[in-house]
Amino acid sequence: xxxxxxxxxxxxxxxxxxxxxxxxxxPVPASIYGLLILLAGLQTKVIxxxxxxxxxxxxxxxxxxxxxxxxxxxxxxxxxLKPVLVPIIVTIVVTTVLVMGVSGRTAQFVLKKEEKKDx
Amino acid sequence: MSNMLHGxxxxxxxxxxxxxxxxxxxxxxxxxxxxxxLLVSIIFVIIVLKVTGIDYDTYDKGANxxxxxxxxxxxxxxxxxxxxxxxxxxxxxxxxxxITTGVFASLAGVWVFSMLFHLKKQFYVTLLPKSITTAIGMxxxxxxxxxxxxxxxAIVITGIIGNMFAEGICKLCKIEHPIAKGxxxxxASHAMGTAKAMEIGxxxxxMSSLSIAVAGLMTVVxxxxxxxxx
Numbered sequence: 001x002x003x004x005x006x007x008x009x010x011x012x013x014x015x016x017x018x019x020x021x022x023x024x025x026x027p028v029p030a031s032i033y034g035l036l037i038l039l040a041g042l043q044t045k046v047i048x049x050x051x052x053x054x055x056x057x058x059x060x061x062x063x064x065x066x067x068x069x070x071x072x073x074x075x076x077x078x079x080x081l082k083p084v085l086v087p088i089i090v091t092i093v094v095t096t097v098l099v100m101g102v103s104g105r106t107a108q109f110v111l112k113k114e115e116k117k118d119x
Numbered sequence: 120m121s122n123m124l125h126g127x128x129x130x131x132x133x134x135x136x137x138x139x140x141x142x143x144x145x146x147x148x149x150x151x152x153x154x155x156x157l158l159v160s161i162i163f164v165i166i167v168l169k170v171t172g173i174d175y176d177t178y179d180k181g182a183n184x185x186x187x188x189x190x191x192x193x194x195x196x197x198x199x200x201x202x203x204x205x206x207x208x209x210x211x212x213x214x215x216x217x218i219t220t221g222v223f224a225s226l227a228g229v230w231v232f233s234m235l236f237h238l239k240k241q242f243y244v245t246l247l248p249k250s251i252t253t254a255i256g257m258x259x260x261x262x263x264x265x266x267x268x269x270x271x272x273a274i275v276i277t278g279i280i281g282n283m284f285a286e287g288i289c290k291l292c293k294i295e296h297p298i299a300k301g302x303x304x305x306x307a308s309h310a311m312g313t314a315k316a317m318e319i320g321x322x323x324x325x326m327s328s329l330s331i332a333v334a335g336l337m338t339v340v341x342x343x344x345x346x347x348x349x
Contacts, residue, residue, distance in 0.1 A: 010191045010194060010195060011191060013194050014190045014191045014194050017190070017194065018190075026339070027255055027258030027259055027262060027339055028255060028258075028335075028336065028339075029190075029252065029254025029255055029258070030190055030254070031189070031190040031193035031194055031252075031254060032193070032252070032254070032255070032331075032332050032335060032336075034190065034191075034193070034194035034197075035193060035194050035196055035197045035200075035328075035332060036197070036332070037194075037197075038194050038195070038197035038198070039197040039200055039201055042197060042198070042201040043201060043204065049198070049201070049202075052195070052198065053198060055195075056195035056198045057195075057198070059188065059191055059192040059195045060192060060195050060196065060198070060199070060317060062188070062192070063192045063310070063313075063314045063317070064139075064156065064157050064282070064311070064314035064315075065135070065136070065139050065156075065157070065160075065185060066185045066186065066188050066189045066192055067157060067189075067275070067278065067310070067311055067314075068135045068138070068139065068157065068160050068161060068164065068182065068185055069135075069178070069179055069182050069183070069185050069186045070186070070253065070271065070275050071157065071158075071160075071161035071275050071279070072161055072164050072165055072168070072175065072178060072179075072182075073175065073179075073268075073271065073272075073275070074161070074165075074272050074275060074276075075165050075168065075175055076175045076268065077268035077269060077271065077272045080266060080268055080269050080272075081269055081272050084238070084242055084269075087232070087236035087238060087242075088242070088246065088269070088273060089276070090232065090236075091228070091229060091232040091233070091236070091246060092246075092249060092273055092276050092277050092280065093280060094228065094232065095224070095225055095228030095229055095232065095249070095250070096250065096277050096280050096281060096307050096308060097284075097288055097307075098224050098225075098228050099221045099224045099225045099228065099250055099303075099306060099307040100221075100281070100285070100288045100289070100292065100294075100303045100304065100306070100307035100308070101288065101291075101292040101294075101303070102220050102221055102224040103217045103218060103220055103221025103224065103302055103303045103306040103307065103330075104217065104289060104292055104294035104299045104300060104302060104303030105292060105293075105294060105299075106216050106217050106220040106221075107213045107214065107216060107217025107296070107298060107299040107302045107303065108213075108294055108295070108296045108299035109216075110212055110213035110216045110217070111210060111213045111296050111298060111299060112296075114210070114212065114213065
Protein backbone atom coordinates (compact mmCIF):
# COMPACT_ATOMS: atom_id res chain seq x y z
CA UNK A 1 0.00 0.00 0.00
CA UNK A 2 2.82 2.36 0.92
CA UNK A 3 4.30 1.77 -2.50
CA UNK A 4 1.11 2.75 -4.29
CA UNK A 5 0.80 6.01 -2.39
CA UNK A 6 4.44 6.89 -3.04
CA UNK A 7 4.04 6.13 -6.71
CA UNK A 8 0.87 8.23 -6.81
CA UNK A 9 2.71 11.26 -5.42
CA UNK A 10 5.50 10.89 -7.98
CA UNK A 11 3.03 10.51 -10.86
CA UNK A 12 1.00 13.52 -9.68
CA UNK A 13 4.16 15.64 -9.63
CA UNK A 14 5.05 14.38 -13.12
CA UNK A 15 1.57 15.43 -14.22
CA UNK A 16 2.03 18.88 -12.67
CA UNK A 17 5.32 19.15 -14.59
CA UNK A 18 3.46 18.24 -17.78
CA UNK A 19 0.91 20.99 -17.13
CA UNK A 20 3.64 23.60 -16.56
CA UNK A 21 5.35 22.45 -19.76
CA UNK A 22 2.11 22.96 -21.68
CA UNK A 23 1.38 26.37 -20.16
CA UNK A 24 4.81 28.05 -20.06
CA UNK A 25 6.41 28.89 -23.43
CA UNK A 26 9.92 27.71 -22.44
CA PRO A 27 11.86 24.77 -23.93
CA VAL A 28 11.99 23.15 -20.48
CA PRO A 29 10.78 19.53 -20.33
CA ALA A 30 8.07 18.32 -17.96
CA SER A 31 10.58 16.20 -16.07
CA ILE A 32 12.71 19.20 -15.06
CA TYR A 33 9.63 21.12 -13.83
CA GLY A 34 8.66 18.00 -11.88
CA LEU A 35 12.15 17.70 -10.42
CA LEU A 36 11.97 21.30 -9.22
CA ILE A 37 8.46 20.79 -7.76
CA LEU A 38 9.52 17.68 -5.84
CA LEU A 39 12.67 19.43 -4.63
CA ALA A 40 10.65 22.42 -3.41
CA GLY A 41 8.18 20.05 -1.72
CA LEU A 42 10.94 18.16 0.09
CA GLN A 43 12.76 21.34 1.04
CA THR A 44 9.64 22.95 2.54
CA LYS A 45 8.66 19.60 4.19
CA VAL A 46 5.27 19.72 2.43
CA ILE A 47 6.32 16.33 1.05
CA UNK A 48 8.24 14.37 3.70
CA UNK A 49 11.10 12.25 2.40
CA UNK A 50 9.34 9.15 3.78
CA UNK A 51 6.41 9.77 1.43
CA UNK A 52 8.49 9.12 -1.71
CA UNK A 53 11.80 7.48 -0.85
CA UNK A 54 11.09 3.80 -1.61
CA UNK A 55 9.30 4.19 -4.93
CA UNK A 56 11.75 6.97 -5.77
CA UNK A 57 14.74 4.78 -4.99
CA UNK A 58 13.36 2.06 -7.25
CA UNK A 59 12.80 4.48 -10.14
CA UNK A 60 16.32 5.87 -9.82
CA UNK A 61 17.78 2.37 -9.70
CA UNK A 62 16.16 1.30 -12.97
CA UNK A 63 16.93 4.62 -14.69
CA UNK A 64 19.70 3.42 -17.06
CA UNK A 65 17.31 0.83 -18.47
CA UNK A 66 14.78 3.49 -19.41
CA UNK A 67 17.07 4.79 -22.14
CA UNK A 68 16.96 1.55 -24.12
CA UNK A 69 14.11 2.65 -26.46
CA UNK A 70 15.85 5.99 -27.18
CA UNK A 71 19.05 4.12 -28.01
CA UNK A 72 17.26 1.62 -30.24
CA UNK A 73 15.83 4.70 -32.00
CA UNK A 74 19.28 5.10 -33.58
CA UNK A 75 18.02 2.40 -35.93
CA UNK A 76 15.51 4.90 -37.34
CA UNK A 77 17.76 7.97 -37.57
CA UNK A 78 20.57 5.91 -39.11
CA UNK A 79 19.68 7.06 -42.65
CA UNK A 80 20.01 10.75 -41.73
CA LEU A 81 23.09 10.11 -39.66
CA LYS A 82 25.14 8.01 -42.09
CA PRO A 83 26.39 10.74 -44.50
CA VAL A 84 27.74 12.91 -41.65
CA LEU A 85 28.71 10.08 -39.34
CA VAL A 86 32.48 10.61 -39.13
CA PRO A 87 32.53 14.38 -38.41
CA ILE A 88 29.66 13.99 -35.96
CA ILE A 89 31.27 11.09 -34.08
CA VAL A 90 34.61 12.95 -33.87
CA THR A 91 32.86 16.11 -32.62
CA ILE A 92 30.84 14.16 -30.06
CA VAL A 93 33.74 12.13 -28.69
CA VAL A 94 36.19 15.03 -28.41
CA THR A 95 33.73 17.56 -26.98
CA THR A 96 32.35 15.06 -24.45
CA VAL A 97 35.84 14.43 -23.07
CA LEU A 98 36.58 18.19 -23.25
CA VAL A 99 33.41 19.17 -21.37
CA MET A 100 33.99 16.57 -18.67
CA GLY A 101 37.60 17.69 -18.25
CA VAL A 102 36.92 21.43 -18.26
CA SER A 103 33.92 21.34 -15.96
CA GLY A 104 35.49 18.85 -13.52
CA ARG A 105 38.87 20.58 -13.35
CA THR A 106 37.29 24.02 -12.89
CA ALA A 107 35.02 22.76 -10.11
CA GLN A 108 37.93 20.97 -8.46
CA PHE A 109 40.11 24.10 -8.68
CA VAL A 110 37.46 26.23 -6.95
CA LEU A 111 36.78 23.51 -4.35
CA LYS A 112 40.44 23.23 -3.41
CA LYS A 113 40.82 27.00 -3.20
CA GLU A 114 37.82 27.22 -0.88
CA GLU A 115 39.11 24.37 1.25
CA LYS A 116 42.44 26.15 1.69
CA LYS A 117 40.62 29.31 2.73
CA ASP A 118 38.72 27.36 5.38
CA UNK A 119 41.88 26.01 6.97
CA MET B 120 6.25 -17.76 -35.41
CA SER B 121 7.15 -14.38 -36.85
CA ASN B 122 3.51 -13.29 -36.80
CA MET B 123 3.26 -14.28 -33.19
CA LEU B 124 6.30 -12.16 -32.30
CA HIS B 125 4.91 -9.15 -34.17
CA GLY B 126 1.66 -9.38 -32.27
CA UNK B 127 3.20 -10.10 -28.89
CA UNK B 128 2.64 -7.66 -26.05
CA UNK B 129 5.65 -8.75 -24.05
CA UNK B 130 8.31 -9.83 -26.55
CA UNK B 131 9.87 -6.36 -26.98
CA UNK B 132 9.98 -5.73 -23.26
CA UNK B 133 11.46 -9.18 -22.69
CA UNK B 134 14.34 -8.69 -25.14
CA UNK B 135 15.08 -5.23 -23.67
CA UNK B 136 15.34 -6.57 -20.13
CA UNK B 137 17.19 -9.68 -21.26
CA UNK B 138 19.74 -7.57 -23.13
CA UNK B 139 20.26 -5.43 -20.04
CA UNK B 140 20.72 -8.45 -17.76
CA UNK B 141 23.13 -9.96 -20.28
CA UNK B 142 25.10 -6.69 -20.17
CA UNK B 143 25.30 -6.81 -16.37
CA UNK B 144 26.40 -10.44 -16.53
CA UNK B 145 29.09 -9.75 -19.15
CA UNK B 146 30.45 -6.77 -17.23
CA UNK B 147 30.66 -8.78 -14.03
CA UNK B 148 32.36 -11.73 -15.72
CA UNK B 149 34.74 -9.84 -18.00
CA UNK B 150 35.19 -6.58 -16.10
CA UNK B 151 35.55 -4.58 -19.32
CA UNK B 152 33.96 -1.13 -19.57
CA UNK B 153 32.76 -1.68 -23.13
CA UNK B 154 30.20 -4.19 -21.83
CA UNK B 155 28.02 -1.42 -20.56
CA UNK B 156 24.56 -2.89 -19.84
CA LEU B 157 22.79 -0.05 -21.66
CA LEU B 158 24.97 -0.37 -24.76
CA VAL B 159 24.75 -4.18 -24.76
CA SER B 160 20.95 -4.10 -24.54
CA ILE B 161 20.65 -1.47 -27.30
CA ILE B 162 22.81 -3.53 -29.67
CA PHE B 163 21.09 -6.77 -28.66
CA VAL B 164 17.61 -5.32 -29.28
CA ILE B 165 18.61 -3.84 -32.67
CA ILE B 166 20.01 -7.20 -33.77
CA VAL B 167 16.89 -9.08 -32.62
CA LEU B 168 14.61 -6.57 -34.37
CA LYS B 169 16.61 -6.84 -37.60
CA VAL B 170 16.56 -10.65 -37.48
CA THR B 171 12.85 -10.93 -36.70
CA GLY B 172 11.89 -8.05 -39.02
CA ILE B 173 10.02 -6.14 -36.34
CA ASP B 174 10.06 -2.38 -37.04
CA TYR B 175 10.86 0.33 -34.51
CA ASP B 176 7.26 1.51 -34.05
CA THR B 177 6.14 -1.98 -33.09
CA TYR B 178 9.08 -2.29 -30.72
CA ASP B 179 8.38 1.10 -29.20
CA LYS B 180 4.78 0.11 -28.49
CA GLY B 181 5.93 -2.98 -26.62
CA ALA B 182 8.75 -1.33 -24.68
CA ASN B 183 6.81 1.87 -24.14
CA UNK B 184 6.56 1.43 -20.38
CA UNK B 185 10.32 2.11 -20.23
CA UNK B 186 10.01 5.49 -21.95
CA UNK B 187 6.90 6.14 -19.89
CA UNK B 188 8.81 5.84 -16.62
CA UNK B 189 11.57 8.20 -17.74
CA UNK B 190 9.78 11.37 -16.61
CA UNK B 191 8.82 10.09 -13.12
CA UNK B 192 12.35 8.69 -12.75
CA UNK B 193 13.92 12.05 -13.67
CA UNK B 194 11.54 13.77 -11.22
CA UNK B 195 12.90 11.49 -8.48
CA UNK B 196 16.42 12.82 -9.03
CA UNK B 197 15.16 15.56 -6.68
CA UNK B 198 15.54 13.04 -3.81
CA UNK B 199 19.36 12.68 -3.89
CA UNK B 200 19.53 16.38 -4.60
CA UNK B 201 17.50 17.12 -1.46
CA UNK B 202 19.62 14.74 0.60
CA UNK B 203 22.76 16.57 -0.49
CA UNK B 204 21.33 20.07 -0.13
CA UNK B 205 23.85 21.16 2.53
CA UNK B 206 26.69 20.08 0.30
CA UNK B 207 25.15 22.02 -2.55
CA UNK B 208 24.83 25.24 -0.55
CA UNK B 209 28.32 24.91 0.85
CA UNK B 210 29.89 24.49 -2.60
CA UNK B 211 27.74 26.83 -4.60
CA UNK B 212 30.68 28.70 -6.16
CA UNK B 213 32.40 25.56 -7.42
CA UNK B 214 29.12 24.21 -8.77
CA UNK B 215 28.31 27.34 -10.73
CA UNK B 216 31.89 27.65 -12.01
CA UNK B 217 32.05 24.00 -13.09
CA ILE B 218 28.73 23.90 -14.91
CA THR B 219 29.15 27.30 -16.62
CA THR B 220 32.60 26.48 -18.00
CA GLY B 221 31.37 23.02 -19.04
CA VAL B 222 28.40 24.42 -20.98
CA PHE B 223 30.66 26.97 -22.65
CA ALA B 224 33.21 24.27 -23.55
CA SER B 225 30.45 22.17 -25.11
CA LEU B 226 29.08 24.97 -27.29
CA ALA B 227 32.55 26.25 -28.23
CA GLY B 228 33.73 22.70 -28.99
CA VAL B 229 30.86 22.09 -31.40
CA TRP B 230 31.52 25.50 -32.98
CA VAL B 231 35.22 24.77 -33.59
CA PHE B 232 34.62 21.25 -34.96
CA SER B 233 31.77 22.35 -37.21
CA MET B 234 34.12 24.92 -38.77
CA LEU B 235 36.92 22.36 -39.09
CA PHE B 236 34.63 19.91 -40.88
CA HIS B 237 32.86 22.67 -42.88
CA LEU B 238 29.50 21.41 -41.63
CA LYS B 239 26.36 23.15 -42.86
CA LYS B 240 24.75 25.49 -40.33
CA GLN B 241 21.87 23.06 -40.03
CA PHE B 242 24.21 20.36 -38.70
CA TYR B 243 25.96 22.86 -36.44
CA VAL B 244 22.73 23.79 -34.65
CA THR B 245 21.75 20.12 -34.63
CA LEU B 246 24.85 19.33 -32.57
CA LEU B 247 24.81 22.39 -30.26
CA PRO B 248 22.56 20.81 -27.58
CA LYS B 249 24.26 17.39 -27.67
CA SER B 250 25.46 17.35 -24.05
CA ILE B 251 22.13 18.05 -22.39
CA THR B 252 19.03 16.06 -21.55
CA THR B 253 17.04 14.83 -24.58
CA ALA B 254 13.84 16.70 -23.78
CA ILE B 255 15.50 20.15 -23.57
CA GLY B 256 17.95 19.33 -26.38
CA MET B 257 15.14 18.43 -28.79
CA UNK B 258 13.40 21.71 -28.00
CA UNK B 259 16.54 23.74 -28.74
CA UNK B 260 17.30 21.88 -31.97
CA UNK B 261 13.76 22.39 -33.23
CA UNK B 262 13.78 26.06 -32.23
CA UNK B 263 17.03 26.77 -34.10
CA UNK B 264 16.15 24.76 -37.21
CA UNK B 265 18.24 21.63 -36.58
CA UNK B 266 17.45 18.03 -37.54
CA UNK B 267 15.77 16.69 -34.40
CA UNK B 268 16.35 12.96 -35.04
CA UNK B 269 20.10 13.55 -35.40
CA UNK B 270 20.09 15.69 -32.26
CA UNK B 271 18.50 12.80 -30.37
CA UNK B 272 21.07 10.40 -31.85
CA ALA B 273 23.93 12.75 -30.89
CA ILE B 274 22.56 13.10 -27.37
CA VAL B 275 22.22 9.33 -27.00
CA ILE B 276 25.75 8.69 -28.33
CA THR B 277 27.10 11.37 -25.96
CA GLY B 278 25.25 9.71 -23.10
CA ILE B 279 26.57 6.25 -23.97
CA ILE B 280 30.13 7.61 -24.09
CA GLY B 281 29.63 9.38 -20.76
CA ASN B 282 28.07 6.30 -19.21
CA MET B 283 30.87 4.03 -20.45
CA PHE B 284 33.96 6.18 -20.00
CA ALA B 285 33.09 8.62 -17.19
CA GLU B 286 35.35 6.90 -14.70
CA GLY B 287 38.25 6.65 -17.15
CA ILE B 288 37.98 10.28 -18.27
CA CYS B 289 37.86 11.52 -14.67
CA LYS B 290 40.95 9.47 -13.86
CA LEU B 291 42.72 10.74 -16.98
CA CYS B 292 41.95 14.37 -16.12
CA LYS B 293 42.81 13.79 -12.44
CA ILE B 294 39.33 14.75 -11.30
CA GLU B 295 39.17 13.12 -7.88
CA HIS B 296 36.85 15.26 -5.78
CA PRO B 297 33.39 13.58 -5.65
CA ILE B 298 31.61 16.90 -6.19
CA ALA B 299 33.77 17.80 -9.18
CA LYS B 300 33.29 14.28 -10.62
CA GLY B 301 29.51 14.51 -10.38
CA UNK B 302 29.42 17.96 -11.94
CA UNK B 303 31.69 16.88 -14.79
CA UNK B 304 29.67 13.75 -15.59
CA UNK B 305 26.26 15.45 -15.46
CA UNK B 306 27.34 18.50 -17.46
CA ALA B 307 29.00 16.40 -20.17
CA SER B 308 26.56 13.51 -20.49
CA HIS B 309 23.15 14.31 -18.96
CA ALA B 310 20.93 11.61 -17.47
CA MET B 311 22.71 8.64 -19.08
CA GLY B 312 25.97 9.78 -17.49
CA THR B 313 24.12 10.47 -14.26
CA ALA B 314 22.98 6.86 -14.12
CA LYS B 315 26.69 5.99 -13.97
CA ALA B 316 27.42 8.74 -11.41
CA MET B 317 24.69 7.20 -9.21
CA GLU B 318 26.62 3.92 -9.27
CA ILE B 319 29.90 5.65 -8.33
CA GLY B 320 28.45 7.32 -5.24
CA UNK B 321 25.65 9.34 -3.66
CA UNK B 322 27.46 12.68 -3.82
CA UNK B 323 28.51 12.11 -7.42
CA UNK B 324 24.95 11.14 -8.33
CA UNK B 325 23.38 14.15 -6.64
CA MET B 326 25.82 16.61 -8.22
CA SER B 327 25.35 14.97 -11.59
CA SER B 328 21.56 15.27 -11.44
CA LEU B 329 21.86 18.88 -10.40
CA SER B 330 24.06 19.49 -13.45
CA ILE B 331 21.44 18.04 -15.84
CA ALA B 332 18.91 20.69 -14.84
CA VAL B 333 21.32 23.62 -14.61
CA ALA B 334 23.37 22.78 -17.72
CA GLY B 335 20.14 22.20 -19.67
CA LEU B 336 18.76 25.59 -18.77
CA MET B 337 22.09 27.38 -19.39
CA THR B 338 22.32 25.74 -22.81
CA VAL B 339 18.91 27.17 -23.76
CA VAL B 340 20.43 30.65 -23.41
CA UNK B 341 23.95 29.74 -24.62
CA UNK B 342 22.80 27.95 -27.79
CA UNK B 343 20.76 30.93 -28.96
CA UNK B 344 23.88 33.11 -28.60
CA UNK B 345 26.13 30.59 -30.39
CA UNK B 346 23.51 30.30 -33.14
CA UNK B 347 24.53 33.77 -34.37
CA UNK B 348 28.26 32.99 -34.39
CA UNK B 349 28.25 30.56 -37.30
